[in-house]
Amino acid sequence: MRGLQQEPEFAAPLREDDVDRDPFRQFASWFEQAAAGGIRMPEAAALATATPGGMPSVRMVLIKETGPRGFAFFSNFESRKGRELAANPHAALLFYWDSLGRQVRIEGEVQRMDADESARYIRTRPRGSQLGALASPQSRVIPSREWLEQEIAELAVLHAGELPLPETWGGLRLIPASFEFWQHREDRLHDRLRYTPTGDGRWLLERLAP
DSSP, X not given: OGGGSOOOOTTOOOOGGGSOXXXXXXXXXXXXXXXXXXXXXXXXXXXXXXOTTOOEEEEEEEOOBOSTTOEEEEEETTSHXXXXXXXXXXXXXXXXXXXXXXXXXXXXXXXXXXXXXXXXXXXXXXXXXXXXXXHOOTTSOOSXXXXXXXXXXXXXXXXXXXXXXXXXXXXXXXXXEEEEEEEOXXXXXXXXXXXXXXXXXXXXXXXXXX
């Protein structure tokens, strides 16, 4: 039970012998400790994307699913991140849990979920969030806040019952090609352990210099 877990020490060593050889299980352990430690929204992560020409951009997203299937988040496909991922489907995630002195970096290819899976998630969202996804032309210039609120109000009247599914909004899943677990240590001699796939279903565990 989470309540009985011992809180991780802020600058405790991160040793190869102490971590799981499977990075997904190691991530699950750290994520559970972050949630149990009272971190607000431990599922929040910075998502970095880039254009085919190498121009980067980064923003915070909420990761809705983790595990061997990948790290899932949702977006308007016509937003900046959506357009960049359509043109260059490679991205990086960064989880930062300050009170534990921990970071997790994950890099990989991003794939779209199928429409049925996206629809199932959309229907779990509050009505206001569904209206926002329908009304907002994400990342585009709009006239004013009032214009956006008017769009939402008109949609709410037009669709008094179940809302239509947004055609340009859905799920994306980052399939990890590497993990790095970073633990704060004193004198900036931080511990960094990297996992990369070996091609036979296993992961190579290596230590990086701080």
